[in-house]
Amino acid sequence: MKKEVQIDVKDLTVGYGDYVLLHDANYQVNKGDIFIIMGGSGCGKSSMLRILTGLLPPLKGQVIISGVDIASAPAKEVQKIREKSGILYQSGALFSSMTLAENIMLPLQQYSDYSPATMRELAALKLALVGLKGFDDFYPSEISGGMKKRAGLARALALDPQIVYFDEPSAGLDPISSRNLDDLIIELNRSLGTTIVVVTHELASIFAIGNNSIFLDAATKTIMARGDPKELLKNPPNQAVYEFLTRGEKK
Amino acid sequence: MHNKPNNSPIKIIKNGASVQVTWDGDVLNCDSDTIIKQIAAQMSNTVKQLGFAAPAHGQWDSSLLSVLFGAVQEAQRHNIAVDLTALPQNLQDLVHLALAVDRKPQHKENMQFGFLGTIGAGTVKIWTAVNNVLGFIGEVFISLLRFFSFRSVMRGIDFLAALDDCGPKALGIVALISFLVGLILAFVGAVQLQTFGAQIYVASLVTIGMCRIMGAIMVGIIMAGRTGSAYAATIGTMQVNEELDALETMGLPKVDFLVLPRLLALVLAMPILTMLADFMGMIGGAFVGVFLLDLPYQEYWKYAINAFNLKNFMVGIFHGFCFGFIISMCGCYCGLTCGRNADSVGVATTRSVVNAVVWMIVITGIITVICQEIGV
Ligand SMILES: Nc1ncnc2c1ncn2[C@@H]1O[C@H](COP(=O)(O)OP(=O)(O)OP(=O)(O)O)[C@@H](O)[C@H]1O
Numbered sequence: 322m323k324k325e326v327q328i329d330v331k332d333l334t335v336g337y338g339d340y341v342l343l344h345d346a347n348y349q350v351n352k353g354d355i356f357i358i359m360g361g362s363g364c365g366k367s368s369m370l371r372i373l374t375g376l377l378p379p380l381k382g383q384v385i386i387s388g389v390d391i392a393s394a395p396a397k398e399v400q401k402i403r404e405k406s407g408i409l410y411q412s413g414a415l416f417s418s419m420t421l422a423e424n425i426m427l428p429l430q431q432y433s434d435y436s437p438a439t440m441r442e443l444a445a446l447k448l449a450l451v452g453l454k455g456f457d458d459f460y461p462s463e464i465s466g467g468m469k470k471r472a473g474l475a476r477a478l479a480l481d482p483q484i485v486y487f488d489e490p491s492a493g494l495d496p497i498s499s500r501n502l503d504d505l506i507i508e509l510n511r512s513l514g515t516t517i518v519v520v521t522h523e524l525a526s527i528f529a530i531g532n533n534s535i536f537l538d539a540a541t542k543t544i545m546a547r548g549d550p551k552e553l554l555k556n557p558p559n560q561a562v563y564e565f566l567t568r569g570e571k572k
Numbered sequence: 573m574h575n576k577p578n579n580s581p582i583k584i585i586k587n588g589a590s591v592q593v594t595w596d597g598d599v600l601n602c603d604s605d606t607i608i609k610q611i612a613a614q615m616s617n618t619v620k621q622l623g624f625a626a627p628a629h630g631q632w633d634s635s636l637l638s639v640l641f642g643a644v645q646e647a648q649r650h651n652i653a654v655d656l657t658a659l660p661q662n663l664q665d666l667v668h669l670a671l672a673v674d675r676k677p678q679h680k681e682n683m684q685f686g687f688l689g690t691i692g693a694g695t696v697k698i699w700t701a702v703n704n705v706l707g708f709i710g711e712v713f714i715s716l717l718r719f720f721s722f723r724s725v726m727r728g729i730d731f732l733a734a735l736d737d738c739g740p741k742a743l744g745i746v747a748l749i750s751f752l753v754g755l756i757l758a759f760v761g762a763v764q765l766q767t768f769g770a771q772i773y774v775a776s777l778v779t780i781g782m783c784r785i786m787g788a789i790m791v792g793i794i795m796a797g798r799t800g801s802a803y804a805a806t807i808g809t810m811q812v813n814e815e816l817d818a819l820e821t822m823g824l825p826k827v828d829f830l831v832l833p834r835l836l837a838l839v840l841a842m843p844i845l846t847m848l849a850d851f852m853g854m855i856g857g858a859f860v861g862v863f864l865l866d867l868p869y870q871e872y873w874k875y876a877i878n879a880f881n882l883k884n885f886m887v888g889i890f891h892g893f894c895f896g897f898i899i900s901m902c903g904c905y906c907g908l909t910c911g912r913n914a915d916s917v918g919v920a921t922t923r924s925v926v927n928a929v930v931w932m933i934v935i936t937g938i939i940t941v942i943c944q945e946i947g948v
Pocket residue numbers: 337340342361362363364365366367368369
């Protein structure tokens with residue numbers, strides 16, 4: 322059975338002005354994948370994510386999400402794509418002047434016509450899904466960093482997205498919380514069929530959750546390797562990928 | 573404070589084709605820059621080798637390491653062989669570590685422009701800045717249109733919070749400052765007017781001065797420092813925390829959501845604060861008049877009310893209205909264009925206050941000229 326393509330990146334050049342980070346990248350993310358974007362520090366992973374989420378325009382090339390080229394499509398269509406994608410930012414990016422429940426209700430207020438009471442129910446449900454049951458009326462400043470990330474995830478899930486993007490989900494989390502977040506990602510993927518794109522360097526996560534990946538390389542400014550991370554470890558295409566996946570062991 | 577010992581413990585010995593750098597005892601806090609230059613001066617074309625000799629014991633700090641690092645780099649530039657083997661192992665390792673070639677920084681090449689180039693680059697910079705500001709003003713007007721056609725996504729609660737902050741919470745400071753300004757105005761005026769025995773006109777002076785312009789200016793400066801800077805800091809911090817990215821990817825218009833409530837609140841509050849300032853200034857004047865100049869109380873108020881002129885008063889209020897617009901626009905714009913680190917929040921805050929004050933003065937000038945022309 323051939324899988325449906327959800328994100329199709331064609332001849333994409335990533336960079337800022339004259340400063341190119343990545344040349345002519347081509348890759349596809351299939352529906353239902355857990356897709357890992359990995360690579361050394363400063364190779365442009367976060368920039369790639371900013372392009373996928375439409376925060377940064379590509380220098381060249383196309384990003385086609387669910388059949389819509391987000392750089393050239395009319396604003397209305399891009400908006401529809403955005404409604405169907407959730408993003409978990411590195412710090413959670415919760416709005417500090419609102420309670421957790423209000424944070425989650427914000428996208429609902431914008432894009433749905435549920436009654437306020439239903440929205441509250443939904444917010445409580447999403448919080449419970451990420452293990453924050455009963456924290457509805459807490460402000461972001463009153464919870465820990467790991468909890469903020471989970472609350473951020475609850476907000477990302479508010480509109481039942483088809484794609485969820487994660488920027489370094491495990492950064493700043495203790496091993497257990499990080500593991501729990503991984504389990505949560507897998508659970509989401511399995512039970513809701515959500516496509517998931519993760520930027521991370523956490524090797525344990527990469528192997529635990531990823532079933533497809535690209536490896537960005539700063540020196541050659543290309544995608545140096547691609548495929549299931551576990552397969553890449555078995556048959557590393559070159560030294561750099563091998564060292565990355567084994568924490569710097571020399572072959 | 574650094575004390576630079578002149579008699580450095582490091583000796584440089586030139587011996588035919590080789591240069592030897594040696595020391596004994598401790599090398600702490602040495603003047604590495606000078607020593608590196610001294611070593612470099614020995615490197616003529618005939619030199620083929622650079623060697624080091626050092627005692628295995630003895631203390632040293634980074635300044636010694638910096639000498640070694642500098643000398644080795646200098647030698648490499650002159651194609652001179654370097655022999656580190658006579659150094660203690662840990663020093664050798666550190667030098668190798670420092671010299672190991674990592675990825676070179678790629679994009680930080682400082683572009684050197686000529687005179688014309690500098691002018692050109694400056695022009696482009698100004699042009700983009702003007703473009704951005706005009707774009708922002710345009711967005712705000714569109715957002716205002718959406719608001720007045722009831723299609724805005726502004727949250728009422730945000731507006732109320734902003735209004736609370738720039739209204740009731742600002743009353744105290746505005747009242748105090750304008751009372752004092754009225755006091756000062758009366759005092760300075762009184763000294764002059766007394767020489768003509770016309771001190772009763774202090775009442776007119778304070779009333780006209782406060783109502784026409786001083787009230788509005790004082791409120792403007794207070795609110796730029798108090799509220800405009802807070803707008804810039806709050807929105808700038810949201811940028812650092814990626815909250816602005818989150819808004820954007822949620823498809824919520826940033827201007828509706830963040831700028832509009834603050835703008836509306838301040839534009840509404842400023843004229844009211846200006847009225848308060850006018851009134852408090854007059855009370856300050858009366859204080860000086862009655863207690864220091866011994867003017868009769870009723871007399872003072874008679875002159876004050878005589879001098880009160882609705883046109884002047886309205887011009888003052890109009891100033892307040894414009895200042896509210898300027899302060900909130902400057903604050904929000906600086907916040908939205910803030911960089912992504914803590915430092916840039918500070919920069920944004922400073923810029924918001926400076927810009928607001930400058931533009932308030934400019935607007936005051938323009939309004940004054942227009943009033944002159946239409947005879948108000
Ligand atoms: N707004 C910007 N303007 C110019 N250059 C930028 C900008 N943002 C990032 N860069 C540069 O782009 C490069 C890649 O940054 P990016 O954040 O995408 O790296 P990354 O792969 O996510 O690294 P890390 O793993 O450390 O988070 C860096 O060298 C950085 O200096």
